[in-house]
Amino acid sequence: MKAAILGATGLVGQRFVELLKDHEWFKITSLTGSERSAGAIYRDAVNWRMDTGLKQSIAELTVQPTDPKRVDADIVFSALPAEEALKVEEDFAREGFAVVSNASAHRLDSDVPLMNPEANFGHLSLIDQQRRKRKWDGAIVTNPNCTTAVLTLSLKPIAMQFGLSNVVMSSMQAASGAGYPGVASLDIIDNVIPFINGEEEKVQQETQKILGDPGNSAVFKVSASCHRVPVIDGHTEAVFVQTEKPASTDDIARCMEGFTAEPQKLKLPTAPERPIVVKTEQDRPQPRFDRSEGHGMSVVVGRIRRDPVFSGVKYVALGHNTIRGAAGCAVLIAESMKSQGYI
Amino acid sequence: MKAAILGATGLVGQRFVELLKDHEWFKITSLTGSERSAGAIYRDAVNWRMDTGLKQSIAELTVQPTDPKRVDADIVFSALPAEEALKVEEDFAREGFAVVSNASAHRLDSDVPLMNPEANFGHLSLIDQQRRKRKWDGAIVTNPNCTTAVLTLSLKPIAMQFGLSNVVMSSMQAASGAGYPGVASLDIIDNVIPFINGEEEKVQQETQKILGDPGNSAVFKVSASCHRVPVIDGHTEAVFVQTEKPASTDDIARCMEGFTAEPQKLKLPTAPERPIVVKTEQDRPQPRFDRSEGHGMSVVVGRIRRDPVFSGVKYVALGHNTIRGAAGCAVLIAESMKSQGYI
């Protein structure tokens, strides 16, 4: 199947290129960029920041303007900035394209699936509703904000088995979450920045939408405090949970370790064997050592212990913010859509 | 008054030297060290890590063994490791010395004041009880763990005006909190370590003791998650609070800003003019820019906002971990003791 990447020169766009360069189902056929980039070959238009090299055949594609008329693809991945995504993604859907978007623009639309596939595979059914309502053949499906992707995957097995009443989350987020050039070195060396614009609201709302039923947000409460730390990749999250039914730390560890969902059952190409890896070492997870677990698609959880405030549990979760938290999640969504006949 | 520093060569010991080098009440007359250091002059025994130079007259003192017979002082500051402190500090108190300790060994003893002077000045009265019970003329008074010092100072005005029901705290702690050499660079560059041995238990227990009445810990609940980040100095803490009485974010900001206590009223030399500095910029406090506020004795608070879980508030607090969180707090305790005739 032919895949296009909208906004292919940014950091998330590059991650899409890297994840799709040898994908078994999807083949990159179109890359789009800003007016400034359009017309250039990709190699020259991009400031390549990935650790692995840029594949020759992709490097030589000509960057197209972000216009549905100029794109030939079965599936479109959007790494557009939110403001631009708002209109452009609708233009593509109206032209019949299936768009999987990393942008926040449509995440909270009631008829747009906001998906972290292992957590809410069933939300795909909103596509039918979206097509009826919006009268288009295409589709817009979104992946969560990076911090939310890590959080919701770690919460899903707890929600299923014990129910959730309250969730408090404090994040230590990597610099790559802000794109490139993103965070200035003068702002982050020997420092912590305790503010990321709009992030806490996103985490709170998106978590409720993902862990709710299709079209109905969950009713448990979420409070987030989001902070940037001097780390390249990998968001670390301290999570405090009050469950509806009592659960011991062993119960929680067991339900996380054993957790799999449709993407694993369907053996989707990008689905990690173990969506959640539980570490028993007392000082893990750590971003530098654990962010590549499951090729960046697994969430690594450790330090599961009693929480005295909620008589619940607290733990530390870590995930790769530009893979599980962005491009990797979007690719898994596309695979999920294909498996269910939506593309 | 003559001051001794026990364990003067370590990082907290050095901070004591720096804070006392031109102190208006105390003059350093004795420095003690391990067997290996004893007998050397301080300049040679210490691997000086402070930003300001080592004062000539102190550099030339001969390091003594940590033995009450070898120390001549009116006040003794202890920067000993916990295991050593347990017995040695009692030896000193038994010999009549007033010991202000940064070690954790005696912090939870019921007759030992655990003090953050602006938060619980009245706990000094435990000294009388301690002297009667332990039958000594000396005293042991302790300062809190660094993370607790920042937390309790920020909580005190809230506790006074609105009462506390629940406190959740997630820390991002500086490398200097682990002493020197402490955290290996290979462990912390591009990384977060989500575990500090014993720290969470200390924060939970010490916070209740400090904010309780003398001899009776407070009954509100505290849950801590402690993490080390690549920062030199300055602990950042995300705090979520449920108050007993309703309080708006403005109420909280006002009660923090206006907060002063006995150390300010008594104009103690090390007391900062404003114990809590409230920042209104959306991205503060930050360790590199705010850790020196009030010469490292103020706690800087920002991002006071509604918390949806507790229907309370959340905020970010920052304090200098080796000043307010260690040596500076101990010096302020000594000044408090002197002001009340305990030395």
Place this chain on the structure above:
Amino acid sequence: MKAAILGATGLVGQRFVELLKDHEWFKITSLTGSERSAGAIYRDAVNWRMDTGLKQSIAELTVQPTDPKRVDADIVFSALPAEEALKVEEDFAREGFAVVSNASAHRLDSDVPLMNPEANFGHLSLIDQQRRKRKWDGAIVTNPNCTTAVLTLSLKPIAMQFGLSNVVMSSMQAASGAGYPGVASLDIIDNVIPFINGEEEKVQQETQKILGDPGNSAVFKVSASCHRVPVIDGHTEAVFVQTEKPASTDDIARCMEGFTAEPQKLKLPTAPERPIVVKTEQDRPQPRFDRSEGHGMSVVVGRIRRDPVFSGVKYVALGHNTIRGAAGCAVLIAESMKSQGYI
């Protein structure tokens, strides 16, 4: 005397504000900025990155457009970008302003003094030639590139006493040298960038101009390799020197330690007591511990040792790149000009 700062909102502009806020001769009366900033009060126009607070009276100045008609000052400090400086600084000089510039635009003009005051105080005489030739009453005087400022100060006493034949220099430069936002955190965390555009050429040419006679560059050879490292402030330089006359490492240490020049003799306000501080510890200088020596105006030298290639010496030099290497040097130039009646 009234002082204006052109380009006052950038990182060097801010450093000018900090250095001049309580200056005994100069008082900031005008701040200029880009069209976007002009009209705003300085507090709102600037993203203040200095460690010390922004002084109230300066914070409230209205930012002016960078236009000689809008500036009322006896001395003008330029922190403009090079392209803008080229024309604008001439406009100011033509209107009679004495301009001291941190921009590279005019540094190599034969009638413009390129000054590091302790190294070439006598180059001030080029101002007379400039005024005659350019037919203006104002003046343009420039400070060196940051790396050159550190290098030339360390070389000056060697050049005077032993003569220079060859100089090889390899730098490890701080992020602040690139301004703000400057170096992206994703580029520099856990990394070295071995390229700074135009820097090596600047070091090579400016060093020869500064250490030559007024109007005639010196003829010794200089080779530079420039690299960016994850440091906030402070450029470290490995220097290898072939002298004309034989010199032992002790000779070199002595001539550096004892070095003073006109700024010290004239007791200019910004002149450090010791332009060069020689450290004997085997592992110094280090940016975090030595960059503030002499309020950032001293160069700190260590590890003076034999060099087997040149049968000369090698050493490590360190200086504060935005103080001695930029704004501080410019202020010292202005003081030098005033002392000689040029303003």
Place this chain on the structure above:
Amino acid sequence: MKAAILGATGLVGQRFVELLKDHEWFKITSLTGSERSAGAIYRDAVNWRMDTGLKQSIAELTVQPTDPKRVDADIVFSALPAEEALKVEEDFAREGFAVVSNASAHRLDSDVPLMNPEANFGHLSLIDQQRRKRKWDGAIVTNPNCTTAVLTLSLKPIAMQFGLSNVVMSSMQAASGAGYPGVASLDIIDNVIPFINGEEEKVQQETQKILGDPGNSAVFKVSASCHRVPVIDGHTEAVFVQTEKPASTDDIARCMEGFTAEPQKLKLPTAPERPIVVKTEQDRPQPRFDRSEGHGMSVVVGRIRRDPVFSGVKYVALGHNTIRGAAGCAVLIAESMKSQGYI
């Protein structure tokens, strides 16, 4: 063939384990450690710091004391500290073991090959001389200091084609070069340490030995200045070269790019296809992006340009300090020895 690793728990020992875990010729059969570790299973004795997991079958080996009687192997890799290596490696050689050592103890012995295989494969012949002289059947062969390994590989093709007169090298070395825990985070965050004990002497002497004939050091001169920077892995080196015959920058680039040697001809398993990779981007090599080139066995060179001091060339070289600069080089030496029948 059976392989033993002496000092297997340290950072270089771990790198040996990682490089040999699936080696096609060598199979790890013995791991030795200090008295404290001996008797424990490796998993428990080691603080595993590699990015890839510890292989199960190796994790379960019991750590032996470092004693030739307790080791059964065809080839012995030594990651011992220098002081211990001095005697122990001789004990092993005397018992007939072929020892390839990363320790500096024997590097400068005239009858011990100091090898960087692509640079001086012929030095293997010193083994015959060593066996005759020392009257043992075993052998001691050493790899260079990490900085020297990178430098000599980059210099070899230049030496062959143009001859070397003078080499000046200034390094920016990674923290992992100091082992674990090694460099304290408080020493290196926001800092440069311009001193590494004994390193400059090693670079100067080892470079001459490696690029000389077997038993005769080369006579060109080398001057090194060594510095530690906040980088995890990868040493960056600024190199200034005076050649005997004139060489343009293109000449130098060509001779480096085309360079291969016996390890490539023999297709030794650890030999990188291209020993030297030349980058043409103006800002490369960079440790974070280039240290894994050739699985850490290639040296990456960039910025080849004219040097005004030597009328020669200058360039920047980068290599992985614990692979090409330590364990990887030793494994390649062992492969070289086997290919020539020395084991």
